[in-house]
Amino acid sequence: MRIFRRAAIPFFILRDICLPLHTNKTNRTEALQKAMKWLCYAQDRGEGRGVSEGYDLRKSWLLPFPETTGYIVPTFFDYYHFTRESIYKDRALRMLEWLLSVQAENGSISGIIEGAKSPLVFDTGQVLFGFVRGYKETNKERYLAAAEKAGDWLVSIQDQDGKWSRNVYQNIVHSYNVRVAWALLELSEILPKKEYFNAAKRNLAWTLTQQQNNGWFNYNTFEKDTPVFTHALGYVTRSILEAGILLENSKFISAAKKTADVLLSLQKQNGGLPGSFDSKWNPTNSSVCLTGSAQVGIVWLRFYQITNDLRYLKAAELGNSFLIKTQERIPFYSLRGAIKGSHPIHGNYLTFVYPNWAAKFFVDALLLEILVTKKNSEKNM
Numbered sequence: 001m002r003i004f005r006r007a008a009i010p011f012f013i014l015r016d017i018c019l020p021l022h023t024n025k026t027n028r029t030e031a032l033q034k035a036m037k038w039l040c041y042a043q044d045r046g047e048g049r050g051v052s053e054g055y056d057l058r059k060s061w062l063l064p065f066p067e068t069t070g071y072i073v074p075t076f077f078d079y080y081h082f083t084r085e086s087i088y089k090d091r092a093l094r095m096l097e098w099l100l101s102v103q104a105e106n107g108s109i110s111g112i113i114e115g116a117k118s119p120l121v122f123d124t125g126q127v128l129f130g131f132v133r134g135y136k137e138t139n140k141e142r143y144l145a146a147a148e149k150a151g152d153w154l155v156s157i158q159d160q161d162g163k164w165s166r167n168v169y170q171n172i173v174h175s176y177n178v179r180v181a182w183a184l185l186e187l188s189e190i191l192p193k194k195e196y197f198n199a200a201k202r203n204l205a206w207t208l209t210q211q212q213n214n215g216w217f218n219y220n221t222f223e224k225d226t227p228v229f230t231h232a233l234g235y236v237t238r239s240i241l242e243a244g245i246l247l248e249n250s251k252f253i254s255a256a257k258k259t260a261d262v263l264l265s266l267q268k269q270n271g272g273l274p275g276s277f278d279s280k281w282n283p284t285n286s287s288v289c290l291t292g293s294a295q296v297g298i299v300w301l302r303f304y305q306i307t308n309d310l311r312y313l314k315a316a317e318l319g320n321s322f323l324i325k326t327q328e329r330i331p332f333y334s335l336r337g338a339i340k341g342s343h344p345i346h347g348n349y350l351t352f353v354y355p356n357w358a359a360k361f362f363v364d365a366l367l368l369e370i371l372v373t374k375k376n377s378e379k380n381m
Contacts, residue, residue, distance in 0.1 A: 008057055009057050009058070009352060012057065012345045012346075012352075013344065013345060013346050016343060016344030016345050016346070017344055021270075021322075021325035021326060022325055022329060028320070028324075028366045028369065028370055029370070031324045031327055031362075031366060032079070032082075032363055032366050032367065032370075033337075034327060034336065034337030035327065035337050035338075035339065035359045035362050035363050035366075036079055036088070036337075036363060037336075037337050038328075038335075038336065038337035038338045038359055039051065039072065039075075039076075039356060039359050039360065039363070040087075040091060041333050041334070042054065042055070042061075042356050042359075043091060043094075043095070045061040046061075046063070046064030046065075046069075047064055047098075048094070049064070049094045049095060049097065049098030050064030050065065050066065050069045050095060050098040050099070050102075051064060051065065051068065051069045051072050051095065051356045052064055052065070052356060053065035053068070053112075053355065053356060054338075054350075054353050054354050054355040054356050054357075054358075055334050055335065055338065055353070055354045056352060056353045056354075057345075057352040057353070058352055060334075061334070063112055064098070064112075065112060065356065066099060066102050066109050066110065066111075066112065066123055066127055067109070067111060067120075067122065067123035067126045067127065068126065068355075068356050068357045068360065069095050069098070069099060069127070069130070069356075070099060070109070070123075070126040070127030070128070070129055070130035070131075071126045071127075071129045071130065071357075071360065072095065072130075072356065072357075072360050073092050073095050073096060073099075073129070073130035073133055073134060074129060074130065074133040075360050075363055075364055076088045076089070076091055076092035076095070077089065077092050077133055077137055078364070078367055079363065079367070080092065082367060082370075089137070092134070092137075093134070093138070095130065096130060096131070096134045096143060099127050099130055099131070099146075100142065100143075100146055103127070103146055103149065103150070104119060106119075106149070106153050107124070107146075107148075107149030107150045107151070107152055107153035107154075108120075108124050108150070108153045108167070109123045109124040109126075109127045109150070110123065111123045111169065118167070119153075119167050120167055120168065120169055121154060121157070121164045121166075121167050121168050121177055121180055122168070122169060122174070122176075122177055122179070122180060124150050124153060124154055124180070125150075125154060125177070125179060125180030125183040125184070126179070126180075126183070127150060128147055128150045128151065128154070128180075128183040128184070128186075128187060129183050129186065131143045131144075131146045131147035131150060132147050132183070132186045132187055132190060135147060135190060136190065144190065144191065147187055147190075147191065148187075148191055148193075150187075151184060151187045151191070151193070151195075151196050152195075154180060154184060154199065155184075155195045155196065155199045158199050158202065158203070161202070161206055162199075162201075162202030162203045162204075162205055162206030162207075163177070163203065163206045163207075164177050164180070164203070169222065169223075170222070170223050170224060172219070172221075172223075172224055173219045174219060174220065174221075174222075174232075175207050175210045175217040175218065175219045175220040175232075175236050176217075176220055176232045176235035176236045176239075177203070177207075178203055178204060178207040178235075178236055178239040178240060178243075179235050179236075179238075179239040180203065181199070181200040181201075181203035181204050181207070181239065181243060182200070182239040182242050182243050182246075184196045184197070184199055184200040184203075185197065185200045185242075185243055185246050185247070186246075188200065189246075200243070204240065204243055204252060207236065207240065208240070208251070208252070208255055211255055211258070211259070212279070214262065214280070214281065215258040215259040215261070215262040215281075216259075216279050216280075216281065217233075217236050217259070218279075220232045220233065220236055227275075227276030227277065227278070227284045227285065227348065228276060228277055228278075228279075229275060229276045229289050229292055229349050230263075230273050230274065230275055230276065230277075230288075230289040230291075230292025230293060230295070230296060231289050231291045231292040231295065231349065232292075233259065233263065233277075233292060233295075233296070234291070234292045234294075234295025234296050234298075234299065234361075235295065236259070237256050237259045237260055237263075237296070237299050238256075238295060238298060238299050238302070240252050240255050240256040241253060241256035241257075241260070241299060241302055241303070242302075244256060245302070245306065253306070256299070257303065260296070260299050260300060260303055260312075262281060263296050263299075264300065264311065264312070264315055266281065266283075267315055267318070267319065268288075270322050271293075271318035271319045271320075271321055271322030271323075272288035272290075272293055272319070272322050272343070273288060273289070273292060273293045273296060273319070274286075274288070275287045275288050275289035275292070275342060275347055275348055275349050276289065276348060276349070284348075285347060285348045286347075287342045287343060287344060287346075287347025287348055287349070288322075288326075288342065288343045288347065289341070289342060289347070289349040290323060290326060290339050290340055290341065290342065290343055290358050290362070291339070291341065291349070291355065291357055291358040291361055292349075293319055293322070293323060294319075294320075294323055294339075294358070294361035294362045294364070294365045295361050295365075296319070297315070297316040297319040297320055297323075297365045297369075298316075298361065298364055298365050298368055300312040300313070300315050300316040300319070301313070301316045301365070301368045301369060301372055302368075304316065304372060305372065313372065316365070316369060317369060319365075320365055320366060320369055323339065323362055323365070326339065326340065326343045327339060327362070328340070328354065335354065337359070338354035338358075338359055339354065339355075339358035339359045339362045340353070340354055340358065341353045341354070341355055341358060
């Protein structure tokens with residue numbers, strides 16, 4: 001298998017460089033089914049409970065990843081409600097039970113990076129999404145208790161000015177940690193402790209101070225002195241927008257719109273977005289970060305829902321069509337239905353890897369587009 005993987009890498013590079021994207025008219029529902037089947041397989045390879053971080057062409061399957069398993073839980077519940085197939089609900093519950101088993105006594109969740117474990121703010125916030133949704137779906141107190149522990153830990157280590165600078169990835173401050181603030185707002189709706197609401201508002205306020213006039217956010221890299229990927233831009237923009245919608249706060253919505261509109265102007269004719277940028281919005285790589293393209297598409301669909309501006313809908317539809325064309329078609333269980341980190345596969349975001357979160361956000365984007373299209377059809381009847 002190792003020899004096969006080494007031989008496969010040049011094949012995938014040449015395919016992505018030399019061959020046009022497939023043009024088969026795969027519809028949204030079929031693409032969803034394939035991506036969900038791959039995510040199920042990734043869960044099976046992640047010891048059957050947590051979802052494997054993904055498939056690396058150089059290594060095979062990676063370890064189960066708490067952070068992304070946490071926010072994959074809502075995707076599986078959403079797909080269960082879309083299909084009414086109980087297997088997806090059952091799988092979401094198995095993920096939750098695994099997340100309970102890896103939560104520390106103080107409520108934190110560790111990031112698993114090459115076997116090393118350390119409690120991380122972002123990872124804990126993403127698992128919080130899973131616990132909150134688990135409680136909403138089941139009313140089981142153990143999920144609420146786990147969510148409360150996670151929320152308490154996040155509040156306890158927050159800086160006075162609202163940012164998080166301790167227990168953060170690579171020991172640097174990140175604007176995209178505002179996604180944790182969004183999770184705390186979700187928690188405050190089912191467990192109305194003012195500490196959660198206030199911590200979320202403080203972080204949102206701090207994050208907005210990092211936005212430049214051109215819509216750019218400072219401190220938004222994953223690692224020091226690296227490009228800002230579209231993935232991180234998707235995190236920060238979506239989180240501020242969702243917070244604005246939850247709080248009915250026009251300031252937050254306007255801040256998200258500023259960034260979303262810049263990205264709208266940067267969409268390529270084929271529907272993709274540049275994979276990374278500098279602070280002047282100059283692309284720093286010719287590849288596409290597929291995860292980020294899916295996330296930004298979700299942002300545009302959300303803006304369409306609140307503005308009815310067709311520019312957002314058309315951009316999201318074009319982006320989703322592009323993503324479907326990049327969905328892996330190789331007939332191996334490890335790959336079929338997956339979404340790469342980058343297109344082409346040797347691009348600068350997660351080179352040669354099919355991360356679980358790329359498939360997750362792809363599914364979310366397609367489900368939201370289908371919902372929007374259905375509502376439009378019902379209006380016109």
